[in-house]
Amino acid sequence: MGEKDRIKRVGGGKVGKVIVCETKVAKNPFCFQETGQKFYSYEELCYYICQYPALFQVDFVTDELIEWLQKEIKAYTLAEKLAYLKRDNVQSRAQVLTILEAYPYLSPKDIRAVIERLDLLHLKEPWLQKRYYADALYKAGKPQQALKIYDHLVYEIPEREENYQWLAAVWHAKGSCLAKDMQYEEAAKSFKKACEYGNYEKSRKSYWITLYLLGKQEEIKEDIAQNNIPIEKYSDFIEEMKRKEETLVDYKDYQRLERACTLKEEGNQKEYQKMMKNLSAKWKQEYRENTRIR
Known part of the structure; x- marks a missing residue:
């Protein structure tokens, strides 16, 4: 060989x-x-x-x-x-x-x-086995398949105080899958639900990021006020997001490209062609603007 x-x-x-x-x-x-x-x-x-x-x-x-x-x-x-x-x-x-x-x-x-x-x-409990299975799917690059499991898990896990950390983790994971698929409205709801169960910093920040991407900065302020978070946190967050603005634009394009590839794999050629056409037009326009070609 x-x-x-x-x-x-x-x-x-x-x-x-x-x-x-x-x-x-x-x-x-x-x-x-x-x-x-x-x-x-x-x-x-x-x-x-x-x-x-x-x-x-x-x-x-x-x-x-x-x-x-x-x-x-x-x-x-x-x-x-x-x-x-x-x-x-x-x-x-x-x-x-x-x-x-x-x-x-x-x-x-x-x-x-x-x-x-x-x-x-x-x-482990059957629902916890499913959680690890879904986590493995997400880690392996299959968020849409993982999402189907998380969708059921958020209602399968017994709502007892000792399970709140698991509920927070699953709602957060569901939000991550939705955000990866550019479903920011639903992702924001999932991250907010995760905060209700766990109040973890990563879920709170993910919630704010999805709201920011949706242009809902006032809702970020409301969340800060409702949870007695120092108002300085808002200014720090907005400054951080502005510094990352260019990276976020590139990331959203990357997400669109990933979504288009998924559509192609699923056999949805019409939507795939539509997304690729829009992306191509956007990139051409950006190229013209950057090189001053009209």
Whole structure:
């Protein structure tokens, strides 16, 4: 196997990692349905399990995975073992352990750490397992899928004082998903709800940022007054946002581009073309203004 064949890049969301592959590299990747992540090697699959164990807390071995292991990377023994586990409905913990121990990519210590994290997840309340699963989806660059889970979780978590920190965290996470999708009105409502349960600084600031993006600075002042926050905080916040104004404009364009790509993946070509046309027109106009071309 040549050096180019042995090195592949894998990673969730925006961050990638270079992995040296000692096993065969597939010509055709396996696509993990939950996130759309594609794997070309056994090592990439192991790395992904280590990064996002919460995504593997339920049975995940499919006929497609078994076939890919056999045909693409020639991992016949591993494929046979997984087929046996799938046939006997063995829990995901055993499936993960079988994969991680198949080849000497991870140390025994690393494997134990992953299994311990899975065991801890299984001991938690069902709604908390879902929360970690949704968090893993968000971290893996799938906020829209995570949002569907958060939508249910905010009503599934028992509304008791000992759960307020979890409710605050889930409402905040829901707001982050909505903000990433440029649904600022709904995001602001979610961040405000998070503040009601936890009054954490990050939720408060996220709430103010969404209001600022909506042009609702008066509501920021009202929130400061209602919560007995020193008025100086408002001036400091506005100054900070003005310093970041250019960055915010670029970030909003980036969000629009991400949204357009999602629409394309979902097969919504009409909306995708519309968003790309608007973005292209905006960027052309900015270029003309910056270069004084009329």
